[in-house]
Amino acid sequence: xxxxxxxxxxxxxxxxxxxxxxxxxxxxxxxxxxxxxxxxxxxxxxxxxxxxxxxxxxxxxxxxxxxxxxxxxxxxxxxxxxxxxxxxxxxxxxxxxxxxxxxxxxxxxxxxxxxxxxxxxxxxxxxxxxxxxxxxxxxxxxxxxxxxxxxxxxxxxxxxxxxxxxxxxxxxxxxxxxxxxxxxxxxxxxxxxxxxxxxxxxxxxxxxxxxxxxxxxxxxxxxxxxxxxxxxxxxxxxxxxxxxxxxxxxxxxxxxxxxxxxxxxxxxxxxxxxxxxxxxxxxxxxxxxxxxxxxxxxxxxxxxxxxxxxxxxxxxxxxxxxxxxxxxxxxxxxxxxxxxxxxxxxxxxxxxxxxxxxxxxxxxxxxxxxxxxxxxxxxxxxxxxxxxxxxxxxxxxxxxxxxxxxxx
Ligand SMILES: [Zn+2]
Numbered sequence: 410x411x412x413x414x415x416x417x418x419x420x421x422x423x424x425x426x427x428x429x430x431x432x433x434x435x436x437x438x439x440x441x442x443x444x445x446x447x448x449x450x451x452x453x454x455x456x457x458x459x460x461x462x463x464x465x466x467x468x469x470x471x472x473x474x475x476x477x478x479x480x481x482x483x484x485x486x487x488x489x490x491x492x493x494x495x496x497x498x499x500x501x502x503x504x505x506x507x508x509x510x511x512x513x514x515x516x517x518x519x520x521x522x523x524x525x526x527x528x529x530x531x532x533x534x535x536x537x538x539x540x541x542x543x544x545x546x547x548x549x550x551x552x553x554x555x556x557x558x559x560x561x562x563x564x565x566x567x568x569x570x571x572x573x574x575x576x577x578x579x580x581x582x583x584x585x586x587x588x589x590x591x592x593x594x595x596x597x598x599x600x601x602x603x604x605x606x607x608x609x610x611x612x613x614x615x616x617x618x619x620x621x622x623x624x625x626x627x628x629x630x631x632x633x634x635x636x637x638x639x640x641x642x643x644x645x646x647x648x649x650x651x652x653x654x655x656x657x658x659x660x661x662x663x664x665x666x667x668x669x670x671x672x673x674x675x676x677x678x679x680x681x682x683x684x685x686x687x688x689x690x691x692x693x694x695x696x697x698x699x700x701x702x703x704x705x706x707x708x709x710x711x712x713x714x715x716x717x718x719x720x721x722x723x724x725x726x727x728x729x730x731x732x733x734x735x736x737x738x739x740x741x742x743x744x745x746x747x748x749x750x751x752x753x754x755x756x757x758x759x760x761x762x763x764x765x766x767x768x769x770x771x772x773x774x775x776x777x778x779x780x781x782x783x784x785x786x787x788x789x790x791x792x793x794x795x796x797x798x799x800x801x802x803x804x805x806x807x808x809x810x811x812x813x814x815x816x817x
Pocket of ligand 1: 739
């Protein structure tokens with residue numbers, strides 16, 4: 410099984426001659442697609458076969474190679490189908506026209522991406538007897554390892570002065586497990602700090618304030634609209650709030666996963682968050698934030714982005730992570746004199762509370778990976794009061810000390 414996704418990569422400044430070829434081919438391509446659309450409109454063609462028969466040979470006569478001709482037929486077919494689809498649901502639409510941004514369809518056999526030393530080069534076949542055109546690509550570092558997985562129909566297109574190629578990437582779904590030392594990266598989620606990520610050599614904070622303010626802003630608007638019985642406005646706003654939050658979560662998760670790839674054999678440790686709503690008792694405002702917070706989404710995003718990059722993800726029990734001392738394992742509520750501060754009453758260790766949370770999550774991830782996942786069942790009534798020690802103490806084992814995780 411494969412997952413397919415697209416990456417868009419810029420062509421590194423094509424020469425004048427190649428630029429001319431690109432522009433000319435793009436014009437021809439658009440022209441052919443427009444011919445296909447005109448035929449479909451005039452003769453009420455709908456099926457792929459009919460449109461293919463009407464267009465393919467014209468495309469070949471215009472000098473497109475077989476793969477390009479096939480792609481132009483595909484473009485005409487998909488535009489036609491989209492039009493009839495919209496008509497079916499009774500949208501008022503005019504028959505589509507080719508856009509100037511149509512670009513050039515590259516069939517799977519019409520191109521190849523080859524790595525030569527540190528560069529990636531796109532070879533495009535022009536016709537049967539002429540040599541391939543060679544376009545060096547500007548591949549960002551985060552895409553480099555995906556380049557060998559390019560497979561499928563691609564597309565060349567122009568935006569402004571630059572040319573880009575949109576390449577399909579076929580990713581095998583089975584993640585590979587790597588051996589050797591693991592680097593554990595713990596992610597702690599919270600209200601004040603949206604996310605705190607502990608890397609072996611640094612800590613990354615994502616401030617929760619913008620999200621909090623945005624939530625409050627939308628809640629205020631909602632209240633005002635409801636007062637004036639403008640439910641249509643409420644509905645209209647709902648999507649905006651969700652989109653904003655989704656976008657933020659995408660950015661945060663992308664940054665976390667990208668940074669994780671820089672370490673050797675990274676393992677991301679996340680909190681198992683089911684039932685967070687049952688555990689939190691606070692003010693009305695606080696409860697609304699917890700309930701509507703997109704924690705779940707952030708965790709899902711980190712999970713799928715990490716899986717895509719073959720980074721294993723471990724889930725751990727988050728209970729007590731914010732009040733357990735990462736140095737001596739002492740766990741009590743008194744360890745948190747204020748919301749943001751952590752001070753161990755047993756050993757005197759001090760740090761930011763979010764940082765301590767992330768450290769504890771990292772440590773639990775390591776523990777879970779060595780000893781198998783901990784029992785995630787939550788007995789009713791009995792909550793909290795779980796420290797790093799008990800599991801190890803029961804079996805007579807000593808947990809390793811994660812002093813390297815703790816900055817002095
Ligand atoms: Zn301590």
